[in-house]
Amino acid sequence: MSLGDDGYGQEPGRPGGDYDEPAGFDRHLTRTRLPEGEADPYGPNRRPRGGGRGGGLSSRHLITVVGVVVLLIAAIAFANRGGGSSSDSDTSGGKASAQPTAPTGVKPVTGKDGATGIASGFAHTEQGAQSAASNYAVALGGDGMFKTDTRHAIVDSVHTPDAAPALQTALDKAYSADFFKNVGLNTDGSAPKGLTFVSRTVPVGTKATAYSDDEATVAVWCTGLVGLAGQGSTKPVTQTWFTMTQKLRWVGNDWKIASSDQKQGPAPVSGDVPAAGAEEITNAVNGYGGFTYAR
Template sequence: MSLGDDREGQTRTRLPDAGGDVYGGARRGGRSSSRSMITVVGVVVLLIAAIAFANRGGDGSGASAGDENKPDASSTAATGTRPVKGKSAGIPGGYGHDEQGAQSAAANYAVALGSADMFNTTTRHAIVDTVYAPDVAASRQADLDNAYSSEQFLTNIGLDKNGAAPSGQTFVSRVIPVGTKVTSYSASSTSVEVWYTSLFGLSGDGSKNPVSESWYTTTYQLKWIENDWKVTDFQQKDGPVPVGRDQRASTADDMTKAVEEFGGFTYAR
């Protein structure tokens, strides 16, 4: 089991390589020229036009009744299978008994298992009891209690022995799934890979472990138990990791505000 092997306050900075490449491909050319700028602008204009055309409602006659800016009902209607039927311990549950349901379960379970709630004993127990199969929940609970109660581990990431952040700082631990993939499937068991980015660290003035971004892929082994998908095991590996852009890091106040104001999602395939 991995708890974020190199999260102890290390921040990596990727500097541009003047003569290298990104993924073994061609070199990057000059940043700006009149020709490349015209090309980019042209592509953007065409893209906007294509999106507008694709989202245009109506019967194609060009006639409009009412507000022309009001979107057609079909362009905003929900599609696909409803991902869940309810929640338990704040975690979506009641997934479909198919590949789509298994992928939805894996994505939502990844969010719960990677959340800051795992650092609180009460909420951690509720999460483990909800996402794990009953026959493995008890043993996994003990393993996780040992890991998350380690004072050395908590000290390394800047938390006190109770898993609380220092005064004036906010602890951030979030998983944002990017995609899912079924690697094996049967009616009783399935294996699903979840590719995600993770935000982890302390936001606030004086933080020695600022919030940083990491990328992982976790493979979840799921079983169909009591009319739902439950985790029996998982394996985590690094990446794939995209190339970082030259964006200015937000201030501690902006990061704290964002974490407090932006909620999470229920993920579905």
């Protein structure tokens, strides 16, 4: 990953870009386990289908900082994009609270970090490492990273104790008042009145590229939503595609991130689905909760 002139890296790929699969690309999908008693939303009639050092940081810490700071790429991309507005005029529709689901089945992940609600207690296996990487990608790509208290809790929760401190310092500088202003937020990171800030990451699949008893390297292919939904928004919600590679270490009976990196894509060709208006996007974000992912 190369950093741009602004220090945050290059803009992530968008739908419609090149999407050649890298050598060895694994098409195994990440399984999302539904809660007990919840029906299959598709129903029974679904048709079957066929390093150096810099800035006083060690190389390991520098990689970690770069890996997570690039999660700001999408926000910077639409911050630099002018014009355009969401079409609907009312953002005060249904305000249903988004509730996360919990996985079920054989040996589900039942633990959660008390401060963040992020899943914990992953299995000491290759699949457990992939499950951890998926859930950590969701946390690091969410809107909680734009608030100081929750960002600190998230970073501490998903990183190793030796990687977190340097990363906290770098991110505190990155999430500055000027950055928030460029993104379209208030100087404290909150959304302007009448607008809803959206930052959500959805893992599409995972692949373990290296594994040993105490370390694992997992690539998480993700799509994401980022922008401001609401009447008059000049930073409308857009879709991004990227692959986040995490180097995990077994610490304190769980997998934690020692370092991470990110690159754009692979992005599919954009479909013909009409873009939703401001009210519909706002209600979807507020009404649809995220998942806990299991491999």
